[in-house]
Amino acid sequence: MSRDPLDDVLHSWRPEGRLPARFQAEVWERVAGRSREAVPAARLSRGAWVLFVAAVLLAFLLATGQASRWEKKRWSELKAQYFQEIDPQALASAQRRP
Incomplete structure (x- = not known):
């Protein structure tokens, strides 16, 4: 070496x-x-926690509201389809439509 x-x-x-x-x-x-x-603080302040919880709650409420609207729409579509199939006049008028 x-x-x-x-x-x-x-x-x-x-x-x-x-x-x-x-x-x-x-x-x-x-x-x-x-x-x-x-080193940044590992814990969030109380204000940050309040904002975080409020944002999560708002997202949850919006998601459940949207899911409820989708469910109501789908339910009305299924109901209309059911009545159309058991009512021959409604079925005939639906088949005549293009």
Whole structure:
């Protein structure tokens, strides 16, 4: 394995001067503080929950209302078809229509 000539220089280098007292502890405190700021809150506020529940309730009511309308329409179609099949005059008039 070839050695880089700078390896010896880098291993022998020692910084001059001293770091301020508690330097490392302060750096880690700043890192911890910033990491807390960067993480978004996992819980929704009460207002957000109220909006969420209201939206779900509205969607549910709209869906059930639409399903009810479809069911009424289908029921009336089935009822008309039934009466048309058991009433010969209604059946004859329906067959005459194009």
